[in-house]
Amino acid sequence: MKISDRDVLLVIDVQNDFCTGGALAVSGGEKVVPAINRIAQKFTNVVLTQDWHPADHVSFAPNHPGRQPFQTIELDYGTQVLWPTHCVQGTAGAEFHRDLDVTRASLVVRKGFRRVIDSYSALFENDKKTPTGLLGYLRERKLTNVFVAGLALDFCVRFSAEDARKAGFEVVVIEDACRGIDLDGSVAATHRSFRELGIAVVSLEAFL
Numbered sequence: 223m224k225i226s227d228r229d230v231l232l233v234i235d236v237q238n239d240f241c242t243g244g245a246l247a248v249s250g251g252e253k254v255v256p257a258i259n260r261i262a263q264k265f266t267n268v269v270l271t272q273d274w275h276p277a278d279h280v281s282f283a284p285n286h287p288g289r290q291p292f293q294t295i296e297l298d299y300g301t302q303v304l305w306p307t308h309c310v311q312g313t314a315g316a317e318f319h320r321d322l323d324v325t326r327a328s329l330v331v332r333k334g335f336r337r338v339i340d341s342y343s344a345l346f347e348n349d350k351k352t353p354t355g356l357l358g359y360l361r362e363r364k365l366t367n368v369f370v371a372g373l374a375l376d377f378c379v380r381f382s383a384e385d386a387r388k389a390g391f392e393v394v395v396i397e398d399a400c401r402g403i404d405l406d407g408s409v410a411a412t413h414r415s416f417r418e419l420g421i422a423v424v425s426l427e428a429f430l
Contacts, residue, residue, distance in 0.1 A: 223428045223429055225264045225266075225429075226367075228364065228366045229266075229267065229366075229367045229368075229369060230267040230268070230269055230365045231258075231261060231262055231269070232269050232271070232344060232368055232372075232382060233268065233270045233271070233322075233372050234271050234373060234378045235272065235273050235309075235374075236251075236254060236255060236318055236322050236372050237273060237316055237317060237318055237373075238314060238315050238316070238317055238319060239273075239308040239315035240273075240309075241319055241373075244308070245306050245309075246305055246306050248373050248374045248403055249401060251373050252321070254371065254372060254373065254400060254401055255319055255321045256321075257371070257396070257398060258323075258399050259321075259322065259323045260429070261371065261396060261399060263326070264429055265326070267328060267365060268326045269328065269359075270327045270329070270331070271330070271331045271372070271378070272316065272318070273309035273316065273332075273333060273334050273341075273378075274309060274316060274333065274334055274335045276310070276311060276335065277307070277310050278337055279334065279340070280337060280340065281302055281304060281305050281340040282304070283304035283307075284307055286304060290304070291304055291305055291306045292304065292405060297338075298349070299349035299350070302348070303405070309334070331344055334347075339352065342377050342380075342381035344381075345357050345382060345385040345386060346385050357389055360391070365391075366391060367391065367392045367394070368386045368391045369393075369394045370386070370394070370395045371395075371399035371400055372400060374402050374403045375395075375397070375400040375402035375403075375412060376403055376405070376409045376411070376412040377403060377408070379412075380416075384419060384421070387420065388419070392422075393421045393422070394423075394424055395421060395423050396424055396425070396426065396428075397423050397424065398425050
């Protein structure tokens with residue numbers, strides 16, 4: 223696969239809390255790091271996202287007495303999964319995995335920093351209206367093709383890929399540079415959504 227100056231690699235939330243030993247560990251989460259580092263060498267444009275929550279964030283189960291992680295609640299913008307407290311601003315859990323090569327990144331997008339709304343997507347928060355600013359950045363830089371990798375496949379990677387596709391970008395998800403949570407069949411639902419939206423799914427081999 224040839225990579226051009228119109229292409230951008232979007233690396234989603236490769237943070238300590240989503241890796242083994244973290245507060246919201248994705249099984250094998252840290253295993254995406256070598257693949258991402260290898261792929262990133264081929265890109266002129268690399269953007270990292272970072273979950274960046276205040277401690278009193280609405281999505282944290284401990285902030286809702288009587289509720290447990292992975293239960294859901296209804297908020298103004300719809301159904302919200304309650305998560306274990308994770309990626310709190312300024313904590314070690316919110317830091318990028320130590321082996322992730324961040325030197326090639328031209329931008330770091332922090333998301334989920336508003337207390338009353340969660341943000342899975344790198345482009346819009348969960349109300350589907352509040353922008354992160356990434357969309358404007360991609361358009362101003364005249365980037366047209368978005369390659370997505372990171373954590374977790376069935377939440378932040380999925381929402382980011384879907385929003386980029388709906389915004390008019392060509393989108394490719396690098397599946398073996400992602401890991402999923404798989405909450406109630408969410409990985410299968412993600413693959414169905416990708417097919418319906420015309421989001422390509424490729425393996426690391428496509429870049430070798």
